[in-house]
Amino acid sequence: MQLDSLYQEVILDHYKKPHHKGLPMGDIQVHHVNPNCGDEITLSLEIKDGKVENLIWDGVGCSISQASASIMSDLVTGKSVAQASAALSQFTELMQSKGTISGDEEVLEDAIALSGVSKFPARVKCALLGWMAFKDAAIQNGAQI
Amino acid sequence: MNPPFDVAAIKADFPIFQEKMRGDKRLVFLDSGATSQKPYQVMDATRNFYSKHNAAVHRGSYYLAEQANEAYEGARQGVADFLAVSADEIIFTKSATESINLLAVSFERSIGKLGIKAGDEIVVSELEHHANLLPWQQLAKRTGAVLKWFEMNQDGSLDLSNIDQVITSKCKVVAITHQSNVLGSVPNLPPIIAAAHAVGAVFVLDGCQSVPHQPIDIKRLDIDFLVFSGHKALGPTGVGVLWGRAEFLDQMEPFLYGGSMIETVTMAESTWAPSPKRFEAGVPNMAQAVGLAASLKYLSNVGLPNIHMWDLALTKYALEGLKAIEGVSVVGPQGMENRGGVISFVVDDLHPHDVGQVMDQYGVAVRTGHHCAWPLIRKLGLTGTTRASFYLYNDFADVDVLLESVVGARDYFRKR
Numbered sequence: 001m002q003l004d005s006l007y008q009e010v011i012l013d014h015y016k017k018p019h020h021k022g023l024p025m026g027d028i029q030v031h032h033v034n035p036n037c038g039d040e041i042t043l044s045l046e047i048k049d050g051k052v053e054n055l056i057w058d059g060v061g062c063s064i065s066q067a068s069a070s071i072m073s074d075l076v077t078g079k080s081v082a083q084a085s086a087a088l089s090q091f092t093e094l095m096q097s098k099g100t101i102s103g104d105e106e107v108l109e110d111a112i113a114l115s116g117v118s119k120f121p122a123r124v125k126c127a128l129l130g131w132m133a134f135k136d137a138a139i140q141n142g143a144q145i
Numbered sequence: 146m147n148p149p150f151d152v153a154a155i156k157a158d159f160p161i162f163q164e165k166m167r168g169d170k171r172l173v174f175l176d177s178g179a180t181s182q183k184p185y186q187v188m189d190a191t192r193n194f195y196s197k198h199n200a201a202v203h204r205g206s207y208y209l210a211e212q213a214n215e216a217y218e219g220a221r222q223g224v225a226d227f228l229a230v231s232a233d234e235i236i237f238t239k240s241a242t243e244s245i246n247l248l249a250v251s252f253e254r255s256i257g258k259l260g261i262k263a264g265d266e267i268v269v270s271e272l273e274h275h276a277n278l279l280p281w282q283q284l285a286k287r288t289g290a291v292l293k294w295f296e297m298n299q300d301g302s303l304d305l306s307n308i309d310q311v312i313t314s315k316c317k318v319v320a321i322t323h324q325s326n327v328l329g330s331v332p333n334l335p336p337i338i339a340a341a342h343a344v345g346a347v348f349v350l351d352g353c354q355s356v357p358h359q360p361i362d363i364k365r366l367d368i369d370f371l372v373f374s375g376h377k378a379l380g381p382t383g384v385g386v387l388w389g390r391a392e393f394l395d396q397m398e399p400f401l402y403g404g405s406m407i408e409t410v411t412m413a414e415s416t417w418a419p420s421p422k423r424f425e426a427g428v429p430n431m432a433q434a435v436g437l438a439a440s441l442k443y444l445s446n447v448g449l450p451n452i453h454m455w456d457l458a459l460t461k462y463a464l465e466g467l468k469a470i471e472g473v474s475v476v477g478p479q480g481m482e483n484r485g486g487v488i489s490f491v492v493d494d495l496h497p498h499d500v501g502q503v504m505d506q507y508g509v510a511v512r513t514g515h516h517c518a519w520p521l522i523r524k525l526g527l528t529g530t531t532r533a534s535f536y537l538y539n540d541f542a543d544v545d546v547l548l549e550s551v552v553g554a555r556d557y558f559r560k561r
Binding site for chain 2: 002003006007012038039060063064120123126
């Protein structure tokens with residue numbers, strides 16, 4: 001079934017048991033919405049010694065948006081700003097590729113499972129919601145992304 | 146029940162039903178609440194205008210311009226006949242959304258009974274589509290008027306218990322939908338319209354979900370303004386309608402300024418043409434208006450009472466089927482009373498986007514999300530719903546695929 005390329009096992013796992021989900025903390029909390037569907041995410045993080053730490057997010061949304069936020073938070077936590085930034089730009093490129101590129105698993109890790117989303121244009125924004133919140137929060141914490 | 150018309154023959158008028166979805170699936174189009182499909186008669190009317198009559202209306206003195214005028218004003222007469230009103234009271238806009246914005250901006254600029262100023266009250270309801278909320282909300286912000294609203298009950302009806310507090314002597318405008326685009330619920334309008342008129346307010350009816358689907362008796366409703374969109378009524382995109390009582394339209398200030406809408410112009414001052422021209426600045430969407438008249442004729446030929454009856458027959462069948470599926474909850478009205486051909490539902494605790502994504506694999510087109518009625522969805526404590534809406538080209542077989550696809554969506558996520 002064509003759907004299975006979209007809803008890969010690892011995505012449904014993250015959807016059912018999201019990682020790093022909790023109550024965002026601190027003065028800098030970013031809030032992003034997808035106005036098309038009403039999906040929302042609130043996210044906070046810290047940049048310590050050039051690394052992304054203590055990323056916490058909360059939100060409501062479809063399996064793709066929730067799983068993508070969960071996968072993203074695993075991926076960037078403990079990484080240097082440069083590494084996280086590279087993953088972000090590669091993930092964004094992958095999502096906008098309409099299925100023409102497959103992505104580098106070394107950089108994207110579990111996020112590679114979201115590559116099927118790029119063939120469903122209506123869902124690309126869902127997948128990017130958490131990542132855009134991360135980018136915003138990192139910048140607000142002084143990171144160069 | 147047997148359909149009151151030949152649904153297969155109707156379907157054959159709509160070329161889109163020959164398209165295949167996701168490979169080899171036939172199209173089960175259950176999103177007419179968002180936009181309707183178009184019969185070739187409508188496309189032909191539009192094409193015919195461009196092929197034979199195209200010229201800027203209300204300007205040229207040549208033969209073709211006369212033809213264009215005749216086609217465009219003929220379309221206006223067609224809409225007027227459809228609503229049983231005078232053609233002077235029909236204003237073509239680009240959409241129902243623009244029709245409502247036209248009213249809100251015009252009321253802001255007008256004086257007297259229709260003028261909105263600080264301290265005046267504007268009344269809407271929690272059922273409203275954003276298009277019948279935001280223009281009024283922002284009008285209130287700009288003018289210092291107060292926006293008030295009727296609250297919605299869980300069954301999608303309006304709570305009228307405090308009607309005397311909602312509609313007071315300060316009220317100038319009441320704008321409410323004829324049928325919820327999300328839930329299909331039909332609010333109890335007569336007491337609201339009576340209350341509005343009792344305090345000297347005007348009543349604006351959002352007919353987007355009703356005008357294409359059922360006979361509308363403007364006189365009996367006793368409303369002052371009506372808006373609807375062409376594209377939900379088998380017509381082209383880019384054309385909407387505003388109907389208003391002539392005595393009000395002629396007191397109203399224009400919305401857009403420019404060509405065609407004037408009486409006289411000097412460098413410093415201008416005066417306005419009477420309605421409807423006053424509200425139609427610029428060269429209008431002529432071919433779309435002609436297409437809309439053709440679509441309304443198509444609907445009239447099938448018969449609005451028949452279409453309404455068939456919408457409800459499909460809805461009843463779908464409602465019974467959906468309620469019989471374990472894990473599915475119908476949102477809003479649970480029965481057929483006070484509802485039109487729209488059903489919103491949720492499946493397990495699944496997000497509607499995920500539900501709709503699986504249904505799409507069956508060729509089923511449904512709307513998912515907040516349906517441009519975010520306050521209503523919040524009031525229900527939801528993030529969104531999946532919505533099926535029915536029209537004259539749907540049949541029981543479509544509903545069967547709908548039900549099969551909903552079970553498919555539920556099981557797809559349960560099994561994994």
